[in-house]
Amino acid sequence: xxxxxxxxxxxxxxxxxxxxxxxxxxxxxxxxxxxxxxxxxxxxxxxxxxxxxxxxxxxxxxxxxxxxxxxxxxxxxxxxxxxxxxxxxxxxxxxxxxxxxxxxxxxxxxxxxxxxxxxxxxxxxxxxxxxxxxxxxxxxxxxxxxxxxxxxxxxxxxxxxxxxxxxxxxxxxxxxxxxxxxxxxxxxxxxxxxxxxxxxxxxxxxxxxxxxxxxxxxxxxxxxxxxxxxxxxxxxxxxxxxxxxxxxxxxxxxx
Amino acid sequence: xxxxxxxxxxxxxxxxxxxxxxxxxxxxxxxxxxxxxxxxxxxxxxxxxxxxxxxxxxxxxxxxxxxxxxxxxxxxxxxxxxxxxxxxxxxxxxxxxxxxxxxxxxxxxxxxxxxxxxxxxxxxxxxxxxxxxxxxxxxxxxxxxxxxxxxxxxxxxxxxxxxxxxxxxxxxxxxxxxxxxxxxxxxxxxxxxxxxxxxxxxxxxxxxxxxxxxxxxxxxxxxxxxxxxxxxxxxxxxxxxxxxxx
Numbered sequence: 001x002x003x004x005x006x007x008x009x010x011x012x013x014x015x016x017x018x019x020x021x022x023x024x025x026x027x028x029x030x031x032x033x034x035x036x037x038x039x040x041x042x043x044x045x046x047x048x049x050x051x052x053x054x055x056x057x058x059x060x061x062x063x064x065x066x067x068x069x070x071x072x073x074x075x076x077x078x079x080x081x082x083x084x085x086x087x088x089x090x091x092x093x094x095x096x097x098x099x100x101x102x103x104x105x106x107x108x109x110x111x112x113x114x115x116x117x118x119x120x121x122x123x124x125x126x127x128x129x130x131x132x133x134x135x136x137x138x139x140x141x142x143x144x145x146x147x148x149x150x151x152x153x154x155x156x157x158x159x160x161x162x163x164x165x166x167x168x169x170x171x172x173x174x175x176x177x178x179x180x181x182x183x184x185x186x187x188x189x190x191x192x193x194x195x196x197x198x199x200x201x202x203x204x205x206x207x208x209x210x211x212x213x214x215x216x217x218x219x220x221x222x223x224x225x226x227x228x229x230x231x232x233x234x235x236x237x238x239x240x241x242x243x244x245x246x247x248x249x250x251x252x253x254x255x
Numbered sequence: 256x257x258x259x260x261x262x263x264x265x266x267x268x269x270x271x272x273x274x275x276x277x278x279x280x281x282x283x284x285x286x287x288x289x290x291x292x293x294x295x296x297x298x299x300x301x302x303x304x305x306x307x308x309x310x311x312x313x314x315x316x317x318x319x320x321x322x323x324x325x326x327x328x329x330x331x332x333x334x335x336x337x338x339x340x341x342x343x344x345x346x347x348x349x350x351x352x353x354x355x356x357x358x359x360x361x362x363x364x365x366x367x368x369x370x371x372x373x374x375x376x377x378x379x380x381x382x383x384x385x386x387x388x389x390x391x392x393x394x395x396x397x398x399x400x401x402x403x404x405x406x407x408x409x410x411x412x413x414x415x416x417x418x419x420x421x422x423x424x425x426x427x428x429x430x431x432x433x434x435x436x437x438x439x440x441x442x443x444x445x446x447x448x449x450x451x452x453x454x455x456x457x458x459x460x461x462x463x464x465x466x467x468x469x470x471x472x473x474x475x476x477x478x479x480x481x482x483x484x485x486x487x488x489x490x491x492x493x494x495x496x497x498x499x500x501x
Binding site for chain 1: 272273283286287410411412414415418433435436437438439441442443457458459460461462463464465466467468469472
């Protein structure tokens, strides 16, 4: 397993109001080193829960000097004009490789027309979206959007959460839906079912760090029997392809 | 030191399309390096507590690695004392209570009576915490009791309250089944001490390894790791000193 490149497609930078050890990008880097993660695609906690523009700017600055860190531009569906500005601001910043939308913290459900409009903006921008997706209704709404925006690749954060079965079924019908299983409830059989029903290409390793310690999700994936090729896709190469990240030069340590 | 998982299930539930046999649980324990597991039966949680508890005892008798935990639902009130006493007589090593799924309040009168009967039984009692205020209510309602109370299933959003409860109530412990925030094991050891944290997983529906990896990968002493992964459970539940009823 140590030869497999590990890319965490779901990280955040910044503190959370829960017991734990928090901080800035140094926490991400420390956890990645300790848990054997080579690269990460990160969104700003501040941009999600407080100030979109300030958080995005802090993130872009924080990842600049770390070749293995990449960023999501967070959009807030309640602020369409400001969101459009954010996309323009990072249009030519290669290290910002995707868009992050959080339906819960923005107060816009998946079925809210404002969420659809934010996803349409992302589709025009031309990079993948990581979107918080929890529950059967959210999965159903997202599947409809994915069908309407086939050019937009969508990473379904938490794979639907407690509706991971529905998440897998939706990804089976929509090839532009990808699944990230980061969750504090590590259901057995979920990733296995995804591999069985949709194959390895639409499953990406994500941890939700730094909200969660990557050790938690790594242990979940390590416990699932799978071939080297399949593991390589899920743990890293799928993310490289989805985000258009070049593999060389990103590995900074041996896991 | 042998590892002990204090939170596992046997049986099935209607909302779940996965089907796990007891052999699956044992295989998962082998894969994860867990020697012993405390098991509650889904039938006791979902259907009939007494019948399900008997089934847990019957299944656990088939393996020396499985230890039955009796599910107690205080909500019906009538008959609850008998359920507790029968579970003790059958050899259950502890109790598990679920205020959320069973719709009772820890501060309510039915719960107060159940806590008195559980105290008489003297077995460790794990209570699942699923909402803000529940941990405090549980600790307050059991403050005069002698039984160890284990706050179970506490997620990261409710953990701060659980820590505050453990700081104030020496009879309370914490089940480590959803510890996933960075540094949380170290924080717990510093604030409440490693002797009050017990490893649990939620297997077979949840993977065993994630929580174990959090404990093993934390910067705590090997003694603290051993205590959390098994020593505390062996001490509290007195595993090894009991014989199953025939």
